[in-house]
Amino acid sequence: MRALIFAVEEINANPELLPNVTLGFQVIDSCNNLRPTAQGTLSMLSGGKEIIPNFNCQKEATLAGIIGDTGSTRSILMAHILGLYHYPQISYFATNPKLSDRNLFPSFFRTIPSDVFQMRGLAELIRYFGWTWVGLLANDNDYGQYGLQMVKQEIINGDACVAFSENILTARSNRNAPHLVQVIKESTAKVVVVITTDSDFLIVAEELLRQNVTGNIWVASEAWSTTDLLSSERFQPILLGTIGFAIYRGQMQKFTKYLSDLQPSDHLYDGFMRELWELVFSCKWPSHENVTIDNVTMKTCIENEKLESILTEEDYRVSLNVYTATYAIAWALQSLLNCIAGYGPFHGGDCANISSFRPWHLLQYIKNVNFKTQDGRHIFFDAKGNPPPVYDIVNWHQSIRGTLEPVTIGRYDLNAPSGKILTIENAEVIWINSNTQVPLSKCSPSCSSGFRKVIVPGKPHCCYECARCPQGQISNQADAVECQPCSWDTWPNLQHTRCLPRTTEFLSFEEPLGYSLAIIAILSSLMPLIILGVFVLYKKTPIVRANNYSLSCLLLLSLFLCFLCSLGFIGYPQQEKCLLRQVAFGIVFSLCISCVLAKTITVVIAFKATKPGSRLRKWTGVKVSYCLVLFCVCFQLLVCVIWLIFSPPFHELNIDTKPGVIIVNCNEGSSTAFWCMLGYLGLLATTSFIVAFLARRLPDSFNEAKFITFSMLAFLSVWVSFIPAYLSAQGMYTVAMEIFAILSSSWAVVGCIFVPKCYIILFKPNMNSREHLMGKGRNQK
Template structure:
């Protein structure tokens, strides 16, 4: 076998050693896979301390579960005879040290032989490198990705970057994390859910800040979210002096203190929490003003465990943090696997002694640290006794992603081998062929891999090589001893329907003590209450505005509406201008006091007319009844009775039949009554003229004349009404606008011209009757009825002249009430003025009701 190499000097790397730990279970079977990971750091020196007071450099403690998740997955696959029966999976672990030099050195070592640091020179087939599981920051991840991309080595990334890199990722990248766009949509949904429209934004580096402003800022603005501050905080490098760290901390806290928003979003990556840890250091904050409580929203990858567990790290500032993390689920058997992990049962584990020493504050006999003194590790200590914030027994999101990454490669290999060797077994496969072809052929199978993991979740990649999954929302609760726990309070998962992809449990969230444990507000100014609308302040962000009361008749029924709106036609605005109240349906009904009063008056006057008619019929042969045409008297009484009763057509809910005939019935009946009065007046005048010597008028007197007068006058009115009903008949109408709080059911007269023509003609007859009666008031007679007619017509005309302005200025049922009152008043005027004197004589002065008294003449 010939191994090709590329010339590359290796002595340039001697300044920094590669920190490497590994698991080894013996020799790997031919074709074995080594998973390389650049995410953990080996700790060199530490102090022995009890629980909760671990040394500052507790990186092994923080990441040991990730190591065990890698081990757990590999062992499960190796024990499964149906997965990769002739392949043993193994792995090495390398540290990037958050340093570009160490990262590049680890990259070159991966593509070198195990005993020679010469890149592109690898002759062994027992430790074939098939995939790299990595967690690289965006600062230098593109360098590693490009290096592995040249060799077509599949790379599975389990870290979630907060920004899209400006460098093009090679096709070999497969991300075990969901699309970051879902996270940003989740942050927007979270802000909108709690009505946080005024927030601070802090970016971990310039790339994130630039990417956010160009790509994401517009989405926040479209959702109505504004920023009180958009700032960049500079990462603190590990060789920075103490004074410079203090200056950075002071500058950061000054921004936080001056930031009026109660909510701050930090877009960062895994190492961002290391920087934030320095800024939240108790010793650093002694020199700066203590900031008020904040609601911190952290993006995925900013694990709170990276704050550190040391005695000097004060975590109270991060109490109540809401953090987006990659979705995880409990793996069957994983917790039991952790519980069984001990130094004696973990052969080949190069990390366990360091972890055990850090976690339990002890040293092993024979170790270098044992010379310092302290408790001796027995190896029988229980992991479940370690506080949750030091070593969680439940699986974390990173461990879950690593576990799935191992299985993704295993399933891709399984499918690849199954498809290529249907006719011959792997044992007959040429070893060199397997070594040279398996790596680059694995990409297509990884891209299309789809499987259910042991937790029952389906895993597959989208077209961009990102895992189709969601994010969990964790609420971090800290305690005075700097311990903390994470509580899942929500999710953002695109696998659910659009209306269910975002969920949040408000009751499960614990807020910072600054807010008295209640949900905080984060707005530029107090919200505009219902009844007000927003008015933008000139020169201020969109979220800063004044509150202006709605105009009369307009409402706003929610907070912070951009504009008020009118109520529907069947509703009206309440006094507070914040809700619409249904209008009450109203008309002149029989149940309300006004309607009842009208009905009582109508029936009472009708009863009086009926009694008068009976009285006159009873005394029909007396002179007072026979005077001035007895038939016309009876006719007028009957017409007055109908006038009083026709007012009932104006009461009650308007209907088509009542609207059609109430005005015509009223106008024709009243016209006949007025024409009857006119006929009586003319009869009086003609009777006086007929008594003059030589007069020929006597032959015109009689029933024919009075009947013709009444008939002709009534027919003219009937013709007008017929034309009205034919051309534009009245109809029932629902009036929603005349009254603010009522829907008025009324009759629309359709044609105002015809309505006033009817009233005008009736008024003309009344004026004619009044004029004739007024001129004949002084005619010599013992009982001159024209005086009574004059007064009755004067009352009649006065009533109807006042009717017009009252009617025109009324609305709704008041219009019907005005007309009913006018009918009753004018009818009562005719009744009282014309018939009360006669009734007085019949009932109280019967001695005057004699023929000889009417034959006397006054001179």
């Protein structure tokens, strides 16, 4: 009330604001009750002591506007009545969001922001400090329930979770405090948002003290963030570090001096002044000296008391809103006074008369009011009658006297530039036990780098488990929701925190396996050449001549190439090598097996042709053998050419087979063509084996068929074993398996067909005779 009087006197003393116009005021006490509020409102509208609806008996100055009330419930009642007559009403403390509804309250304004902005700001404050697991306490009235629903929704929208949501039952004398404290004790949430009044939270705080519940961070709404009720030293263990929103406290130095100079003797006819003095200083004026109330003797009031000594932080904050509301009406009147005929806001550009305007005239100007306060703030009302939303952020510190005091540590200003809406001086924030480290409030511990959050079914998303990132993915920050895949040529380290270049794998000559196989292949290739040399030296001997000398030489040369073709599988698989190595393998081995097949058929024909009258004599020449070899090789060559034309092998970087490894290999292009080529070799070998097996009972002198049978049996065994081993091997071992099969099958042919003959030629020369081959040597024994 003193802020209202101070503002009116200041405006009247200002020659630039409303010159030649004097403002007056009338104060009606609503007694914090709906009935006196309704009576007072109707009384003001009637303009007299009697209430006469729809009539105004005001004989003095025009009623410009109404400032009030404090509570939202009473302000709503007033706004319903005043809205019918379009009387401007400006509340300095009603924050209920319903009052922003212009359809219901067309003439309501306020100088305190709506709770919508405060609850949004509280959620933003929680997000700022990284709290994701919070509890909610709220009164069971309109203020608490509207605030509870709004802040809960904003917290959820901010990706945080509500651990519990409880109501403070104001109808109960103990405010249901034991139950509330039990919920707080059992919850893992360390941050609790409290939307209530100081008197209601006082009872809960007392219960917290009684049960010795400490360690929580309290986030206060503006209704108790600057209270004096909870500032005593005994509440320090539970309330130190409380942080919350407070009504903006501007600079009002003149008002502070005004209050310090107030004395009841200067206001003898002000009943409120004397009543206030007795209330705040616990005294009685001399006419009531030594009055005893409830067995307590009251002291006598004197005029040495200073009113500013008992004013709380909240008193100054609310006073600023009253002061601002008074100036809003004054500036609206100033706009009405300055109106120029023809340019006015009414029909035809009309203006209203300052001495006889109607309430809706001034309402039009209040909607558009825009002025700057003494501390530099711009004041205006939006389309819903709300002022520019701005709050102070306060933090409860320990004062020199040991009590708790709210210290402004930041601001929440929705009209500030983006990025500066919420500003906090972090260095000035004090938490529990005077700690400067921001406390944590999470349902689950943070997931370190290399892990990701996994939501637990049936629980809020803030309650999660930490799981290692999947294969091929990393997370390089804490509390990652998803892991990020590495690029195709990189792979996670063991901790899954960063991607490292993948290792490259192929069967190189530098690898022990690679150079071992290469040495074996080179040394093995010498064996057919050595045997060929032996055959050339002993080509006129019976055993060499009896085994088709020219076909044997061709077979030895093909075996030499078979051993060497395995070298094409070692080393970096370039595109040219990929195209040639399987084709070379297929053609060379076709030449080898077709030579074996030709030798087998030649043995059979030679034996059958010795019978009298045989027609096979004309097929015993070398031309038949060469034609057969040429035909078999050409067919394989045709398969390979078709393969190369339609689906050739190609160089491939395989990242799917082995984790973390790039396998550089040759993709066969068409697996069908590859297996057709290999199957054709098997067909030739099988045919050779069957023919040789059927000829196994030929006379011993023609035992070539037995050797071929064993060689083809070994050959087929190697390649049949190769198939599952090839399909199950990975990386360079796939190539190694094929090289091993090439070398083994080649040795099977060399060992079974040529080694016995070389043994006879070199170590048993007596057996290398025509008689022995014809079986005569054995008969003479």
